[in-house]
Amino acid sequence: MAITTAPPASPPRTSAPNPGLRGPASAKRHQTKRWLPYALIAPAIVFELLIHFTPMVTGIWISFLQLTSASIANWSSAPFAGIGNYQIALSATNAQGAALLSSFGVTAGFTAIVVALSWGIGMSAAVALQRTFRGRGIFRTLFLIPYAIPMYAGIIAWKFIFQQQTGVLNQILVSLHLASATNQPFWLIGPNAFISVVVVSIWRTWPFAFLMLMAGLQTINEDLYEASALDGAKPFRQWRAITLPELGGVNRVLVLVLFLWTFNDYNDPAILFGEGRPPAGDLISFHIYNNSFTDLNFGFGASMSTLLLVFLLIVSVAYLLFVNRRSARA
Secondary structure, eight states: OOOOOOOOOOOOOOOOOOTTOOOHHHHHHHHHHHHHHHHHHHHHHHHHIIIIIHHHHHHHHHTTBOOBTTTGGGGGGSOBOTTHHHHHHHOTTSHHHHHHHHHHHHHHHHHHHHHHHHHHHHHHHHHHTTSOOTTHHHHHHHHTHHHHSOHHHHHHHHHHHTOTTTOHHHHHHHHTTSSBTTBOOOSSSSTHHHHHHHHHHHHHHHHHHHHHHHHHHTTSOHHHHHHHHHTTOOHHHHIIIIIHHHTHHHHHHHHHHHHHHHHTOOHHHHHHHTTOOOGGGOOHHHHHHIIIIISOBHHHHHHHHHHHHHHHHHHHHHHHHHHHHHHHHO
């Protein structure tokens, strides 16, 4: 007698859920995740508009007004000047336009010297401290002191150093017989004012370049230097063939930041010279401030500020396009 067994019953089939169908709760969570990033960044955008763009737009509008001390009480109803302020600023035939052109030339020379020397000193210090040796940490700390000192305290200290009769610099020059005790040079007025503001700006700026370049050097593989040394490469050859190319990205950002900071420098001449306003140290930001808040010609000062903004934007965009094109070719 044959015994047959029935096959095991198969489990009931259930339809797989369709991922395309979402319930109300799932759709709500999806919408929340979609808008959450925008909600988180919205406060930053609002504050950015209030802090930066609103004053900038207001300044551009003021540049089209004939706004002086007579109309500052109700500046919104000041006479409309159109492009008159810009015509004065861009014309070298009048005193105000000629003074702005002279200030622009002083600022361009000042920026070129400060950026070049700050980068050069920072690069030299960073390369010198790249190798490990006894006391390297002490030198790193000492080099960063100018960057750590509060800006105004450091510039005021330099102002005392540059004083004619009581300044440390003239006393050192007299003791070394490089200057006469009865005819000591002036450093805060006259042509020497340019030297003073350049020295102070380099003293404040080069530690930042040193810090950036030193951080970039830490990312370079030491094997590259060891391999080049085995091939007979000297230190200068290693710096030109290894260090500079490897620091290309850092240098591109560093030079642009140094240029913008230096060309816009107001603190150095304002603290060093105050109301003196020597032509040799009349940097453009200091020049714009004096026209706006000392001479009380707010419309003309706003037009110069707008022109400075346009110039810096053009230079920055051109620089970025140039370095990006070179990087793409490389």
